[in-house]
Structure formats: C-alpha cells, structure tokens
Amino acid sequence: xxxxxxxxxxxxxxxxxxxxxxxxxxxxxxxxxxxxxxxxxxxxxxxxxxxxxxxxxxxxxxxxxxxxxxxxxxxxxxxxxxxxxxxxxxxxxxxxxxxxxxxxxxxxxxxxxxxxxxxxxxxxxxxxxxxxxxxxxxxxxxxxxxxxxxxxxxxxxxxxxxxxxxxxxxxxxxxxxxxxxxxxxxxxxxxxxxxxxxxxxxxxxxxxxxxxxxxxxxxxxxxxxxxxxxxxxxxxxxxxxxxxxx
Amino acid sequence: xxxxxxxxxxxxxxxxxxxxxxxxxxxxxxxxxxxxxxxxxxxxxxxxxxxxxxxxxxxxxxxxxxxxxxxxxxxxxxxxxxxxxxxxxxxxxxxxxxxxxxxxxxxxxxxxxxxxxxxxxxxxxxxxxxxxxxxxxxxxxxxxxxxxxxxxxxxxxxxxxxxxxxxxxxxxxxxxxxxxxxxxxxxxxxxxxxxxxxxxxxxxxxxxxxxxxxxxxxxxxxxxxxxxxxxxxxxxxxxxxxxxxx
DNA sequence: CGAAGAATTGAGGTTAATCAACGAGGGTGG
DNA sequence: CCACCCTCGTTGATTAACCTCAATTCTTCG
Numbered sequence: 001x002x003x004x005x006x007x008x009x010x011x012x013x014x015x016x017x018x019x020x021x022x023x024x025x026x027x028x029x030x031x032x033x034x035x036x037x038x039x040x041x042x043x044x045x046x047x048x049x050x051x052x053x054x055x056x057x058x059x060x061x062x063x064x065x066x067x068x069x070x071x072x073x074x075x076x077x078x079x080x081x082x083x084x085x086x087x088x089x090x091x092x093x094x095x096x097x098x099x100x101x102x103x104x105x106x107x108x109x110x111x112x113x114x115x116x117x118x119x120x121x122x123x124x125x126x127x128x129x130x131x132x133x134x135x136x137x138x139x140x141x142x143x144x145x146x147x148x149x150x151x152x153x154x155x156x157x158x159x160x161x162x163x164x165x166x167x168x169x170x171x172x173x174x175x176x177x178x179x180x181x182x183x184x185x186x187x188x189x190x191x192x193x194x195x196x197x198x199x200x201x202x203x204x205x206x207x208x209x210x211x212x213x214x215x216x217x218x219x220x221x222x223x224x225x226x227x228x229x230x231x232x233x234x235x236x237x238x239x240x241x242x243x244x245x246x
Numbered sequence: 247x248x249x250x251x252x253x254x255x256x257x258x259x260x261x262x263x264x265x266x267x268x269x270x271x272x273x274x275x276x277x278x279x280x281x282x283x284x285x286x287x288x289x290x291x292x293x294x295x296x297x298x299x300x301x302x303x304x305x306x307x308x309x310x311x312x313x314x315x316x317x318x319x320x321x322x323x324x325x326x327x328x329x330x331x332x333x334x335x336x337x338x339x340x341x342x343x344x345x346x347x348x349x350x351x352x353x354x355x356x357x358x359x360x361x362x363x364x365x366x367x368x369x370x371x372x373x374x375x376x377x378x379x380x381x382x383x384x385x386x387x388x389x390x391x392x393x394x395x396x397x398x399x400x401x402x403x404x405x406x407x408x409x410x411x412x413x414x415x416x417x418x419x420x421x422x423x424x425x426x427x428x429x430x431x432x433x434x435x436x437x438x439x440x441x442x443x444x445x446x447x448x449x450x451x452x453x454x455x456x457x458x459x460x461x462x463x464x465x466x467x468x469x470x471x472x473x474x475x476x477x478x479x480x481x482x483x484x485x486x487x488x489x490x491x492x
Numbered sequence: 493c494g495a496a497g498a499a500t501t502g503a504g505g506t507t508a509a510t511c512a513a514c515g516a517g518g519g520t521g522g
Numbered sequence: 523c524c525a526c527c528c529t530c531g532t533t534g535a536t537t538a539a540c541c542t543c544a545a546t547t548c549t550t551c552g
Contacts, residue, residue, distance in 0.1 A: 005366075007533060019398075025330050038265060042329060056443025061370070077395065078393055078394070078396075078397045078490070080397065080401060080402075080490050080491065081490075081491070081492070082490070084401040084490075085401070086397040086400040086401045087394050088392070088393040088396045088397070099384045099386050099389050099390065100386065100390060106390040106393060107390075107393050129375075132378070132379060132382050135385075136378050136381050136382055136385065137347065139381075139382070139385035139386070139389060140345050140346065140347045140385070141347040142389055143345050143385060143388055143389060143392065144345065144346060144347060144352040144353075146334070146389065146392035146393070146395075146396065147322070147324055147334040147352060147353050147392070148324070148333045148401060148465045149392075149396055150324075150332050150392065150395055150396060151326065151332040151334070153396060153399035153400045153450060154332040154399045154447075154449060155326060155330040155332045156326075157539080157540095158539075158540070189508055195497095195498070196497090196498070196499065196500095197498085200273025201400075203400070204401060205540080205541090206252040206397060206540075206541055206542080207498090207499080208499090208500085208501085208540090208541075208542085209541075210502080210540090211498095211499060211501085212500085212540095214499095214500095215500070215501080217500095224470065227548095227549090228498075228499060228500090228549095229550095244326050244327075244328070244330075245326065245327070246327070287545080324506075356525075403507080403508095404507075405506065441529095441530070441531090442531065442532095443530085451508075451509090452509055452510080453529095453530090453531080454508090454510085454533085455507090455508055455509075455510075455530085457531060457532055457533080458508090458533080459529095459534085460531095460532095461531095461532070473517090474530075474531060474532090493552100494551100494552090495550100495551085495552085496549100496550090496551090496552105497548100497549085497550085497551105498542105498547100498548080498549075498550100499546100499547080499549095500545105500546080500547075500548090501544100501545085501546080501547095502543105502544085502545085502546100503540090503542100503543085503544085503545105504541105504542085504543085504544105505540105505541080505542075505543095506528090506539105506540090506541075506542090507540080507541085507543075508537105508538090508539085508540095509536100509537080509538075509539085510535100510536080510537070510538085510544100511525105511535085511536080511537090512533100512534085512535085512536100513532105513533085513534085513535105513536100514531105514532085514533085514534100515530100515531085515533100516529105516530085516531080516532095517530085517531100517534080518527100518528090518529090518530105519526100519527085519528085519529105520526085520528100521523100521524100521525090521526085521527100522524090522525085522526095522529080
C-alpha cells in the first residue's frame with residue numbers, strides 16, 4: 001500500500017555482476033573506433049582501459065575530468081537512496097561522459113564491455129578549444145538521445161520498450177529497411193551485451209517483464225534465439241511496428 | 247488486451263490549449279533574465295517574442311537555428327504517431343533549445359509562458375566561438391537534467407513524480423532547507439504554470455493520476471491550495487521525503 | 493558433480509490507466 | 523446581466539499492465 005514500494009525491484013545490496021558471455025574471448029574490443037574524428041584529440045589526454053563491468057566513475061565523486069570512449073561501451077546510471085536504479089544512457093565510441101555542470105559527477109559510469117577511454121583533466125578541457133568544439137557536437141546528440149529515451153520511459157509499453165531496445169542494438173540495420181529489404185537479418189548472431197536486469201534498469205521495467213517481452217517476441221516469431229545473450233534472427237519488418245515509433 | 251493501448255490517454259486531435267490563469271495580467275514576463283551571462287551574445291541573434299502556448303518550432307521541421315531563452319519558459323516535447331506525448335524538458339532563461347545533430351528539429355518547443363528568445367541562425371552558431379562555449383555549459387546542465395528526468399520516469403511512483411515536480415517548481419527554495427528552516431513556505435502563491443495534462447505529459451502519467459496525487463498531498467497536509475494553478479503553502483519538510491530522492 | 497547466477501514462467505497483488513460523471517471557472521452571446 | 527458553453531479539474535468504479543513473490547531450468551565454473 002505504500003506508494004514508495006512499487007517500481008522498485010532491487011534495493012540496496014547489489015552484488016557485483018559477473019562478466020557476461022564467457023563463451024566469447026574477452027579482451028577483444030567489440031566496437032570499432034572512428035579514428036579520424038578523434039585523432040587530433042588524442043594527445044591531450046591519457047588512455048585508460050577498463051574490463052567489462054568495471055566502475056569507471058561514481059555518482060557524487062569529485063569530478064576529475066572528462067572521458068571520451070575510444071572503443072567499447074559505457075552505461076551511465078543513477079540510483080535512488082533505496083536502491084532503485086535507472087540506466088540513463090548507453091554510450092558508444094566517440095561519445096563522452098563525466099559531464100557535469102558542478103564539480104561532482106552526476107551519474108555513475110560502468111563498462112558494459114571492455115573499454116578504451118581517453119581521460120582529459122578538467123584543466124585541459126577548460127583550455128582546449130578543439131575539445132570543447134567536439135564536446136558541443138557530442139552533447140547535441142546526447143541531448144536528443146535523452147529525449148528519445150524520455151519518450152520511451154514515459155509513454156511506451158513494455159513490449160514497445162523492448163522492441164525499441166532491440167532495434168537500437170542493430171545500428172547497422174536501422175538505416176536500411178526503409179522500404180523492402182530482406183526482413184530476416186541472418187548475419188550470424190546479434191549480441192545482447194546486457195543482462196535482463198540491466199536491460200530492465202535501462203527500460204524502466206523489471207527483469208521479469210523484460211524476459212516476458214523477449215519470450216513473447218520469440219513466440220510470435222519476431223525474434224529467434226536460443227541463448228539470452230544473442231539473437232539469431234530479427235524480423236525487422238515485424239519488429240519496427242512494435243516499437244510505437246513507426 | 248493490445249499492448250499498444252496502455253500508456254496512452256490522449257491520441258491525435260489535440261485542440262490548442264488556451265492560455266491559463268486569466269486572472270493574472272498577461273504579457274508580463276514571469277522569469278527574470280540573467281542579463282550578465284548572455285549580454286555579450288545578444289548582438290549575434292535577433293530577438294523574438296511568443297505568447298504563452300505558442301509553438302516556437304516543431305519536431306521534424308528543418309532546423310533554421312538555435313534559440314536562447316531570455317525570459318519565460320519553454321517546454322520541449324515529442325509525439326508518438328498515435329498521439330501519445332512526452333514533454334522532455336522545461337527550460338528557463340539562459341537555456342538553449344533547437345538543438346539537433348541533424349538538419350531537422352528533434353523535438354517541438356512550445357511557450358509555457360510569454361517568452362523572449364534570441365534566435366541564432368545556424369551559420370552564426372557555426373562561426374561564433376563565444377556562442378559555442380556558452381552552448382557547452384548549457385548542454386552540460388541539460389544532459390544532467392535529462393538524467394534526473396529519466397530516473398523519475400523510469401523508477402519513481404506517481405506521488406514521487408508529482409512531489410519531485412512540485413519541488414522543482416520552487417528553485418528558490420530547494421537550496422534552503424538543508425537542515426531546519428521554516429517548513430512552511432508562505433510567500434503568497436507558488437504558481438503552477440502548467441495544466442494537469444501538461445504535468446502528466448511531463449511526468450509520464452495521466453492527468454487523472456496527477457490530479458489524484460495533488461489531492462492526496464493536499465489531503466495529507468503537504469500542500470495547501472484552492473486553485474489548481476497556484477499553491478498557497480508547501481510543507482517542504484514533508485514534501486522532500488516523498489520525492490524518493492532524499 | 494555441485495554451486496551460483498541468470499533466465500524463464502506462473503500465480504497473485506498493486507498501481508496506474510481507463511471510462512465516466514460531475515463541478516468550477518471564464519468567456520461569449522443573447 | 524444571465525444563460526450557455528467549453529475547458530479544466532476532481533472523483534469514483536473498473537480494468538489492465540506491470541510488479542512481486544516464488545518455483546524451476548539452464549548455463550557456467552570450480
């Protein structure tokens with residue numbers, strides 16, 4: 001009856017999640033980096049590497065500097081005092097994090113895959129014009145991405161959220177299929193790099209609801225998979241209308 | 247049974263909402279602008295004014311330029327094809343909108359109050375360094391604000407969302423009350439500048455749920471009000487714990 | 493092989509949405 | 523000036539979606 005105890009699902013003690021997908025060689029960087037865009041910014045910072053699931057920075061920590069993803073993926077999250085978690089963004093190479101208008105980090109950053117990042121001290125950021133100009137472009141994209149995420153969180157149903165999430169997993173394919181392409185995408189496996197709990201925290205759902213949505217999409221023939229962490233087939237023509245966006 | 251028909255509540259035909267609070271003289275600019283910060287950027291753009299509820303720009307329109315709020319408030323929103331709406335941000339003076347990484351606007355902007363804005367053509371923005379540097383600072387704040395909003399939309403209950411919203415209405419007071427200040431704030435009225443529907447679209451709820459949350463807070467003695475558009479008293483000490491954040 | 497975490501699935505409960513009725517406030521026109 | 527209308531807001535009854543709790547299976551790893 002307490003209105004404080006509804007959305008939650010996992011409070012407080014959150015054991016460190018182990019690295020996923022042990023069947024795949026780790027240490028391999030999953031995302032290709034776009035060398036050209038950031039090449040001129042390399043000299044200003046220092047390179048750092050983190051294994052999957054490592055915490056790169058924590059909400060509330062004193063902001064040491066800015067991070068630029070060279071390779072791998074990062075997720076940004078925020079916690080409520082009772083342990084409810086919201087994953088706010090999932091960032092790819094060339095995206096920045098550690099953004100804050102104050103002197104403390106506003107959200108936590110965790111490596112979703114093994115990552116390579118460039119770290120720029122605050123003093124460097126303040127002085128480097130190219131870095132700031134780069135920042136403007138990246139922040140524009142991140143603001144728009146946040147708006148899409150707000151629309152998903154505030155107005156989409158569970159299935160719509162999961163369908164949207166899966167579609168976002170396939171950036172290489174979302175550009176195509178504007179008309180009549182092969183509806184089955186069978187390029188081997190599409191990796192699902194997050195656990196059901198992480199997906200749930202990203203989509204504002206519980207892990208059970210995410211699991212049920214996946215099962216439903218599988219049962220309805222929209223997806224085909226054997227393992228939770230990879231999709232063998234994605235029927236885009238049927239998936240897209242389920243996102244609520246099209 | 248259709249999973250497409252849950253969150254909605256208002257689809258398609260959305261009649262133009264009339265201006266609120268007819269009892270207050272309009273044309274008066276509600277928010278004071280911080281002249282100092284943006285003074286040096288004034289010469290680059292042109293000033294424009296919009297009455298309350300005017301549409302400043304629409305999602306999907308070709309991006310003509312960038313907008314800086316001088317006075318008044320703007321809300322940014324996105325629509326799903328079936329009419330579900332999410333208000334993504336509510337912006338105050340010195341904030342910018344019309345941000346897009348492409349050549350089309352990514353969300354719509356509507357005046358919540360009468361507004362004064364500076365309009366900067368894209369070509370100007372591309373060339374003006376001071377403008378870009380200002381942009382960086384503002385975008386940092388907006389990214390963090392979007393993260394807070396994601397946490398609210400994804401993980402907070404209806405009452406927590408409304409309590410958080412009300413707390414955000416009182417920026418002049420949120421800084422105080424870190425310890426033991428007067429728990430009743432009786433400086434005349436706190437204006438609620440949005441209709442229940444707009445609040446609902448901002449908080450990812452229905453207008454009925456918002457209304458019930460207000461009623462509950464009133465019944466519980468957390469708020470006191472006679473009219474829906476202004477609060478006579480806000481018990482901050484009791485409101486804060488209801489936001490889920492503290 | 494056994495343990496531990498992740499995922500799935502089912503049963504039941506709770507929140508918020510939906511559907512509906514009513515009332516208050518402001519504007520308009522007779 | 524009053525009747526009417528329209529929108530907004532409130533409140534109640536009901537429904538539906540999602541959460542919670544729980545049991546089971548699967549995978550991975552020691």
